[in-house]
Amino acid sequence: MVLSTQALITKGVQLSSLAGSIMSGTPKSKQTNQKSLVCTVDIVRYSFLTSLLLLNKCPVLLTGESGVGKSAIIQELLSKLQKPKGSSIQTKTILGNVFLFNEMKHESMVADIGYLADGFSEDVNTDPSCIDGVCSGPRMEFPTKDSAQAGTKSSQDSKELQTTTVLFSTQTTSAQTQAQILHKLVKRSGNRRSPPKYTKLIVFVDDLNMPAVEQYGAQPPLELIRQFLDLGGFFDMKRLRWLRVEDVALVAACAPPSGARSELSQRLLKHFCIFNLPQHSTKALQYIFQVKVGLFLESNNFMPVVRRCRELLVKAAISIYYKMCRHMLPTPINPHYTFNVRDLIKVTQGLLQANETDIVSKEQILMLFAHEVTRVFHDRLSDVKDRQMFYTFLSDDLHNYFKVTEG
Structure with missing residues (x-):
């Protein structure tokens, strides 16, 4: 799942050269300086666990010192989950890279053998019965779970994912937070609110512990988040009625309390699966x-x-x-x-x-x-x-x- 340094560099050079041939007129420097997350063992581990929990509607909180990559990991995994079939267990997905690791390893070995055979293809018999210059029997196909799961699509995988990001600051109010979340939802029967049909919504709250503390110790945006996790909805202040929110998962990131960052209450933290990201080795x-x-x-x-x-x-x-x-x-x-x-x-x-x-x-x-x-x-x-x-x-x-x- 984590390539060697030289292998990843070689693969990146091949991809950038391919992009250069397709995107004619784009300067080379702009193609190679695109922001991308280099995967390490820790990044693969936390991305997999966070994705698995979010797809099962379990709130997740990533914490750690500044600069360890909390927001970058979340943004990267959300972008991958948003892709077509990104939440399914298939090759080249976050879940598939872990669950199908053995199958992908076998396929990689077969591909490497194919590349080696291509190097000798010019010096061997080019009869149509030969494949990649090797005149043996048919190439072995390693079975994968994708073929076994074809046609049996679960209701969870059939739903596409939408994401929205809420940036907390010392000036954030509960009304602004509620409006940002409800903006991505549509009205259903009665007092229900949910994402568009056949979709799920993942809300990413960055700098969760940044809202300022009031005179009596409360933080209204965090109390609103706790209300949503406790009761599954919000209170409509205009029409004075309860709004039930469905198919919405929550992921958040925060640094340890210091400066403007305050300590989170235990009543809020009890709802989250908390991962403390260590400093990079x-x-x-x-x-x-x-x-x-x-x-x-x-x-x-x-x-x-x-x-x-x-x-x-x-x-x-x-x-x-x-x-x-x-x-x-x-x-x-x-x-x-x-x-x-x-x-x-x-x-x-x-x-x-x-x-x-x-x-x-x-x-x-x-x-x-x-x-x-x-x-x-x-x-x-x-x-x-x-x-x-x-x-x-x-x-x-x-x-x-x-x-x-x-x-």
Whole structure:
């Protein structure tokens, strides 16, 4: 389910070249810089569990420190579930990638054998009885659950999915929240409200704990959410009647309480299946950013000497990021000394702005790297000693990874 770094880069280059041949007139840089989520083991795990719960109408809450990818995971899985048959157990779906892993593994092995056979097809007999240059019996077909489930479509899979996103802030009111949810619903008989026919609605509430606390400790938008989860509907304030809401699932994301974020009440949390996303491991960070940088360098045909710097660039950036998090801690004088994975993403995004005609040597890519980490980390430092310490970090890592010494 999780490809190796080089395999994912190669696959991405093939897809971008195919898109380039189809989308004529689109600049190459715009094709390769599209935002996409690089799947790791944790992302596959949480996407599968969250999708399984949402399809069974179980509310889900993802929490964790800033920058761990809560919103990105939810948005990615919602986009996949919205696709035709995206909620079914088929190949290349979130559920199918897990439930049909063994079948897909066999199919991948057969495809790899086919690619190997294609390489020898020119040197072997091309008789019509031969398939891909191999003159043996008929090719083996591995059975899948898709063929067994053909024609037996469940009522759950027959419904398409719609999504809506509700962004909470300190100024969000309960009336705004209710209006955003009801806007996606249609009127049914009596006081029922539901999505259009043969569809389900998934509501994504981002920054769940952001609404401001009132004088008496209540948070009206959260009380409205709790009312919906408790009683299955809302109260119509205009016509003074109860509205029953059907076929609506709820998924939310929030960071730990700090600053404007308040602590959620236990009466609300008891309704959610809560997943606490941990910080990415060093191995996961290297995998994610090596895929991003490697795909960019390969698809834009950078010089081989530049492409070979992919792994060391990512390792050096991660090393500087860890040192900044460890040594540059927030204080009452410098409360803005807060670093997370988003800063590492900014460094990578700066590297992805490079042009293959300008960056043609190892020295030039290192100058760009030094510029980007200085822009992201050094420019936030307000103390002379802290800035000098940053230059020490940068000098040490350039020497450790690239054998660059001060000239």
